[in-house]
Amino acid sequence: MTALLSIGDLSVTYRRDGAEVAALKHISLDVATGERFAIIGESGSGKSTLALAIAGLLPASSRIEGRIDWVPPSPSRGAKDRQSFLFRNSLPLGGRDIGFVFQDPSASIDPVMTVGKQIAEVAHAHLGLAWRDAYTRARDLLERVRLPVPDAAMRAYPHQLSGGQKQRVAIAAAIAASPKLLIADEATSALDTIVQAEIVALIRQLVAEDGMALLFISHDIALAAELAESIAVFRHGELVEFGSTAQVVSAPRHAYTRALLEAHLGLDVEPLLRQTGT
């Protein structure tokens, strides 16, 4: 398999109140073309720092060491095509090669721009489409993310949509330039369970149809296991376990992974209420 994204020995340190805090420590991982890859971890695990590092969105005060290589797939594969970059210098990505979906769509969507324009803008800027064509593409995308009445949604403002609909718009904007990689950082965490399941199904379908790789960042190991082929478990800025979903879920090697699996409250485990004998 070809690595699309290759991260080597990446460390990120934040400065906070004069002290240095290590947010990521010597992380190495590869995401292959078309692969569905999950990163799971709790607060402070560094999982969102990783997403920001790949996006080139880390604050200027943070110290970054290591490398992030982006390998655009091309017909003539080879070492020569490998573009190595230190992300603060050159960004091959930003919306064109990598699409981002974050937890709170209201924070990433412009509240005073129509839904149609925000999506069209991505296609206009990154694909060089004329505005008319960009709007046509935006309307097609709204249909692909299954927004009811796409024509009306084109003219709607974000506040007129529900949380789940806003996240669909954010996904449409993220994939508007046909990126090779979609990064979803807690993209369903603010949604209720039913809408979450719909959005997960939508993401699964879109990455399959477009051959996109997926980096799915979540605190929920069960949700990640339903979607991803491989899972990396992060804790306190370190990668503690990595493997195929089947291996991580059924034969975890690290005690922390086992603790996460045990803390999952599935619908098929003995209720706590009965365990304590109330």
Next chain:
Amino acid sequence: MSGPLLAVSGLTKRYRRGGKIIAAVDDVSFHIEPGETLALAGPSGSGKSTIARLMLRLIEPDAGNIEFEGSEFLSLNGAALRDRRARLQMVFQDPLAAFNPRATVARVLDDPLRIHHIASRAERPRRIAALLERVGLSPGLAGRAIHEISGGQRQRVAIARAIATKPSLVVLDEAVSALDVSVRAQILRLLLDLQREERIAYLFISHDLGVVRAIAHRVAILDAGRIAESGDARDVIDAPQSAIGKALVAAAPRLPRIEQDAS
């Protein structure tokens, strides 16, 4: 006192939105026995949180009755309402939003003890230390600011504050939804311990059926302001009858069960 601890009947709250009248809560009835946990589950917009706000009288209903500890809760006013509120407490999803972030832990716990005349000024520091220990926190935390402690610690402080007035019923509105999974399990165990020892009843509001099944005796599943079905939590979740119950169960994330070879 005979009869249930809490009996809600015909509770209705309507909002006007864009010229249309929408029933956020539509003729909802339920009851809770002493020491029992009733969960209200349902998707966003099903009316769960509106019911919590009605229970606390943060908003007034258009119709319905709430009978709590044998008296008409909705007709109480002034001192009588304040007294009864000590018995009905609340824990929210985000304690950082519920508390003054710059207040100390001690200050947050001092308020209910003072307002409800539970302990004299001289006695309060000892009571605060005991409350912190009761929820599994070090009394040394008393001097720390709310914004300095972790999310799990803050939710324990919120629980300590809720039990400070010796309530018979605590309304928990998505109280564990924002916590890390490992912390969530600890908080659920704490709630079960408190219930067993102090016989506190819970109205446990959550969109997460996994959590509901773990902690609740009974569940009522809400859809568009109405109760779609209710019953024993395990029975309802293991074999839901309503369309919304089935949809919620189908949407719950499941760990794949991968059979391991004996070889």
